[in-house]
Amino acid sequence: MKLPDLTELALRNLRESLLRNSLTTVGISVGVASLVAMLSLGIGLQQLASRRLVKSGLFDTVIVSSRREMRGMGREEERNGPIPGESRVLDEPARLEIEHMANVSEAYPDIRFATELRFEDKPHLTMVSALPDSAKSNDAFDGMKGSFFSSDNAPEAILQKSFAEELLGKTPPLGAPEPGVGELAAPLLGKELVMRYAQRAASSTPATGTDTNSVSADDFAGVSYSVVSREQKLKIVGVSDLDPESMRGPTRAKVFLPLKLAESLHVMQATDLREISRASSDQPVYSSISVRVKNPAQIQATEDAIKKMGFTTFSIADASRGLRQFFGVLYAFLGIFGSLALIVASIGIVNTLVMAILERRREIGIMKAIGASDSDVRKLFFAEAGAMGVLGGMLGVVFGWAIGQAINFGTNIYLKRQSLPPEHFWAVPWWLVAFAIGFAVVVSLVSGLYPAGRAARLDPVQALRYE
């Protein structure tokens, strides 16, 4: 029998027992909906995690430092790499070379120093670091009160919430509820901070700062420089709830400055003495630089290329691989649980078709008497099972999508009540739609195997006697 005739007859037969076949189809659709709901939750969570991690800069950032920095820390790179005396200096030419690599979007110096900040004449010692303009997409600034820096060299500062608490003397006791970021930001935004810092200057350059204390020194290589105490006024433009440097551990900063401003200040850093001694020119030398790659998937290749240049790298790509593995396992579990409902539904298909054989026994006999072959009858029952699979699959995808939307909506109401930003953690990609319908059809056809075989084997004489 030709496929269009087969389909027409199958649909006609399904319409004849509309209620029973509809219920079976709904059973399949519930199974598919459960599968779609489970898998789309897994996919959505993975996409959310990826978005979050990419935004946090954890997965697209490589921290590069000179091998000399790692001396004596037992790093494998140190043991296997070139001997420290021959390792390369992390200076401006090296930074530019890294920045021009194919997969690198930017490479900026890691300026980080401990210094004193005065607020309303009270000194506060803290860690300060510089942020490039690209950091404004970092999700640590999503819930920030105020705004990001107006420009890359504006004399402005963003405070981390805990430092804001310190400035206002509102550090909560352990276990007590923390004040909201809005409450902290209101009295601070637009106010002035005065940063005292040590400026490094070549000895030939006369110190022209606002302060008077200056020290000059000659290093063992004969390079001369001065350290000048200076002050820089900073306007507080933002207070961030989250910690953009959570991966830095104890060296994480609580106050952030625009990168160009920080570079122009030439703040004396702990590693300056050693690096200056190694510099072959008067180019700036950095203790470390942060390299952002265009795609987190390219991070390993970028790290390898930088290592070949003679630097030490650090990223959490390994953690990313672990995460992918975790989501792989999560998919498998969600898929298995989602499929269980479909397997149960498949028993419904077997039941429906076996009932149909009993009811249509005489009809099968008539068809055989007028020339239907075993394979015609088998194909007809197969087509009926397949049609239920297609209809149930399509309906199930719609149900699954609706369930996802409903749960997403409900969860966002909850997040809103918790003062958290809304999230989209539900995704039904096209491949999942195709997979779900395909899987439903395959399960339905497998379920139809036994009834179709049984119908095909019916003895026409016996079937024609059946009333």
Place this chain on the structure above:
Amino acid sequence: MTTVPTVSSTAATLAIRSENVCRHYRMGETVIRAVDGISLEVPTGEFVALLGTSGSGKSSMLNLIAGLDRPTSGSVIVEDRDLAKLSREELAKYRLHVVGMVFQSFNLIPSMTLMENVDLPLRFAEVDRGQRESMAREALERVGLRARVNHRPSELSGGEQQRAALARALINRPKLLLADEPTGNLDSHTGTEIMNMLRDFNRELGMTVVMVTHERTLAERYAQRMIFLADGKLVDDRPNDPGFQAEDRP
């Protein structure tokens, strides 16, 4: 159109030839000999009536000729095909292309319209939709049901249903028309109408007709030959002159 395997025959003009054919069933310890060693020959174009009481084996014999059942022993050769040697698929093709069947209880599919019932064998024969529709319409016109093509069997009288069943049996232009008590569920007037149609197909289309009936008068009126069965055996085989009794139309 698909063909089924044939065997060489010494008598090419024979439509049906059975040799010592048996069909035995086992019911527990008992063996039922539904057909027990029947040998017969039916020439092409003959109208034959199989007569006998209930349980005489006439319907079982018809099922063997129709290829719906297989003999326990012996052979049934129809249109040069040894049915016992055909596979299930080949038997299906044989039923589709060589045989047309009419039953006592009409056996139309209740969920289908007359048009769909009649064109069903053509679907199995993979005939294109357009050709199928015109053939089915023509067959229904031939039996006088042109106005009823879109009706379901339940909306028709018994006579109309049997006419539709006849149209379906003829749709593939079979060489052999097998009728199992075709008037059993009809009143005498409608029964005569159906029998006249059977006779017309036999005469006009040259179709071999084998009719099972327990009504001797009906057989005498229409059949050219009467074969009597009892307890699965052939007990009498005699020619008949139907023209003598059946010229008058109702």
